[in-house]
Amino acid sequence: xxxxxxxxxxxxxxxxxxxxxxxxxxxxxxxxxxxxxxxxxxxxxxxxxxxxxxxxxxxxxxxxxxxxxxxxxxxxxxxxxxxxxxxxxxxxxxxxxxxxxxxxxxxxxxxxxxxxxxxxxxxxxxxxx
Amino acid sequence: xxxxxxxxxxxxxxxxxxxxxxxxxxxxxxxxxxxxxxxxxxxxxxxxxxxxxxxxxxxxxxxxxxxxxxxxxxxxxxxxxxxxxxxxxxxxxxxxxxxxxxxxxxxxxxxxxxxxxxxxxxxxxxxxx
Numbered sequence: 001x002x003x004x005x006x007x008x009x010x011x012x013x014x015x016x017x018x019x020x021x022x023x024x025x026x027x028x029x030x031x032x033x034x035x036x037x038x039x040x041x042x043x044x045x046x047x048x049x050x051x052x053x054x055x056x057x058x059x060x061x062x063x064x065x066x067x068x069x070x071x072x073x074x075x076x077x078x079x080x081x082x083x084x085x086x087x088x089x090x091x092x093x094x095x096x097x098x099x100x101x102x103x104x105x106x107x108x109x110x111x112x113x114x115x116x117x118x119x120x121x122x123x124x125x126x127x128x129x
Numbered sequence: 130x131x132x133x134x135x136x137x138x139x140x141x142x143x144x145x146x147x148x149x150x151x152x153x154x155x156x157x158x159x160x161x162x163x164x165x166x167x168x169x170x171x172x173x174x175x176x177x178x179x180x181x182x183x184x185x186x187x188x189x190x191x192x193x194x195x196x197x198x199x200x201x202x203x204x205x206x207x208x209x210x211x212x213x214x215x216x217x218x219x220x221x222x223x224x225x226x227x228x229x230x231x232x233x234x235x236x237x238x239x240x241x242x243x244x245x246x247x248x249x250x251x252x253x254x255x256x257x258x
Contacts, residue, residue, distance in 0.1 A: 023151070
């Protein structure tokens with residue numbers, strides 16, 4: 001089974017889902033190397049599109065994502081990574097999930113979750129997740 | 130709140146999650162028009178990267194995705210669409226979820242779900258989902 005990395009220029013979207021609650025926590029991208037490193041280490045490693053390098057989730061915060069299972073879709077061009085999320089949340093804005101806002105019909109967005117940690121305390125001036 | 134469509138060339142990944150079970154059903158892409166049409170109609174409309182046109186999920190199968198909530202992530206470059214999935218499954222291979230295979234350490238993939246419908250009966254020779 002070959003993952004199709006070509007459709008998005010060497011990357012595939014990787015959905016991160018908390019295994020226990022089913023909550024979708026975030027979406028990142030992986031290239032061949034980051035998927036291999038994720039499988040080797042058992043913790044999620046993305047490819048950062050802005051920094052153009054591998055990026056281990058939790059490298060500065062300690063909020064790593066322990067891999068429980070990796071699933072692939074019918075077209076082999078998207079991944080679903082089921083994880084145990086270590087720490088109070090994955091989002092650098094201080095939330096359990098990066099999807100903490102609902103899009104409203106008029107185009108606005110409404111925060112629908114409570115903060116679970118202080119991003120300043122965890123990250124300081126460091127903005128990496 | 131502006132969705133950032135530029136990071137992926139006019140598209141954002143849209144994760145489809147069954148509202149009731151929490152199951153992740155599929156991942157598609159949306160451009161500005163497909164998001165607007167999704168919001169207007171209340172049913173999910175993707176942008177097909179292969180056919181380069183809007184693609185209403187369920188247009189041939191009847192397996193439409195009724196929108197319950199649209200969430201956006203911290204960077205506003207990914208969507209989580211929580212839906213009621215009409216019908217026995219979303220996958221054109223005959224499964225409830227497109228993520229019906231687990232990636233194995235050696236590089237293989239193992240089917241981890243049962244078929245919920247016959248794709249031939251639903252789609253015939255038509256391969257659109």
